Amino acid sequence: MATISRWHEDIRLSVHNAPIYPIRGATLLPVHMTSKKIVFLHMQKTAGSDIAAQFYQSRFGKGFFPEDLRASLAYLPRHIVDRYGFFYGHGYRRYEIANIPGEKLLFTFFRDPVERLVSHYDWLASYRLDIENRVIPQPETIPVKTMSCEEFFSSTTINHIPAFNNYYTRTIYEFFCDESTDDITRMCAVALERLDEFDFIGLLDDYGASLDCLGRMVDVRFEDAFTRPKVNETIALPGENEFHEGGGRFNVSPDTFQHILERNGADIQLYQQACALAQRRFGLSNDRIVSGFSTQGVLHRGYETTRFHIDTAGHLLFGPYERLNAGDHVVTFELKAAQYRRSAATLDGETVVAVLDVVGFDGEDREFARQDITWAEIGTDRFTAFSLAISAALPISRLECRIYATGACELEAPVSLRVARAAAKTLQRK
Structure with a gap:
């Protein structure tokens, strides 16, 4: 278990009579009701659907801002937005968050970047292409269904899919800067600098302890991560893709794997810093x-x-x-x-x-x-x-x-x- 930060230890000692929940392997922190608006920057393929579902089942359920109205968030009258207490999505921008009245608690979750992008490939490859019912993935991802792992990660197709090109770095940069750029050096520098502005950073590798810690911050008792069924889990669809086995195989050459690492170098560096912050500030383990x-x-x-x-x-x-x-x-x-x-x-x-x-x-x-x-x-x-x-x-x-x-x-x-x-x-x- 990681060393507990002095800040958390001081809080624990000063409020030793505060009520606490039982905890599974994480530092005991005091429970306190938050009146802040919760903003969840949902990184793709990091258990975000499960986290949002658990919040929906909690006292925040009636305060979810409708996801299909995201495009209007920045323009709605603030007294209307103020009715809601939980906001989440993949690509929030700072000007959207600025229209949410009151104090905000901003959090996100990270996953090993290589595992995340392979999981994303699995998800795209398993997506049912159902033209009759208008169920199709993003147009640029449709070719994934005809490619093996090696073919996909060595192809030019991934150049057009942001999820496979320093996705963490780009998402955090665009959130804080309200702009897009292809300057990866600048994006990486800004993302590393601004990472500490999140009120909470969870790690998928230490998911149970992450939920425990987050629950204490917002006064929500989450279900046991060890027993709860997974939400939005990628599964194999028979006959949909002959190359896809629902995560069963990641079959690429060493050269292609090296290419993946180089293409996502900024995300790897950012993930290392996120792990260090989560360990220092919240007592999370760097182990899986x-x-x-x-x-x-x-x-x-x-x-x-x-x-x-x-x-x-x-x-x-x-x-x-x-x-x-x-x-x-x-x-x-x-x-x-x-x-x-x-x-x-x-x-x-x-x-x-x-x-x-x-x-x-x-x-x-x-x-x-x-x-x-x-x-x-x-x-x-x-x-x-x-x-x-x-x-x-x-x-x-x-x-x-x-x-x-x-x-x-x-x-x-x-x-x-x-x-x-x-x-x-x-x-x-x-």
Whole structure:
């Protein structure tokens, strides 16, 4: 967990009697009702639909400014705009926000830029082209449906789609400057300088803790990110695109991947600074918290937390079939011997009780790491951490972190695990 900022610590100590919500892995912050107008700069493919949906289900639901009236926001009488409390969209400009009366709380969310743009490709490729019902994507994106991953990212088509060309940098620059430019150096400098003006920056990698922290700022209790169904999730549409597998494969050559990094160098730099700010100001982790696993065991809701449990041979945990950017990473599993249905086994210390592995696709299906866990290495009174180092030159599709129980004893594990960047080689600007 990242170091808590002194500012947040002073607040926590000075209002230690303030009511607080239970928290899942983030710093305890005081709850306070905000009277500010909420402005959400929604970056594409960063769980924005889910965040907006959760706000809609909260006390802000009746105060949503209609998204289809965005074009009129800057020109409506201020007393009419004042009726609304929540404003969100992909491309707000400063002159639009200036027409919203009163104090405002501005926030946004970031995602690893390479993962975001690959997710955007998946979304465009899966978009159903339904001419009869007038359901079509943006005209310039229609060719994506006929291209493989390699063909698309090495083509000139992406030159015409802003989402694939330093999208974060351009969006933030245009928001603060009310203008467009092709000067990437200027855009990057301004975006880096103005990033700190957001009242909150969330990270998709640490989504649960981000929602916890944001909820305390606006007095909203968000649903558990580990169990809530995903909103606007990209899925494969059979027969729609022979190359698209709903995120199942990211199959490009090393040269094409290098081209992607160079084309989005400003976004990579901006994302690194956003992570540092989120860590310093809100106590968010720079590690990725992976959840959404499947299991052949059962879900046990204990006194401390929710855990997976299994007392027979089989996979205690597998999945979640996510994407992970290229680089060197450390995946940390946690295990303990359980005693729910039978007393602790008497086993030889060398008996293998579990097998940990990490598999996925980075140009080919392969096993990135594997480790046998013996009875002597785990305990019954606490969780023991086991770290597996993995390395990939290309992004990993369908990342699967698995715990196989041999059936020698009962085992349990938390419902999420941590993936840390050991060395972010591919995230350095070229």
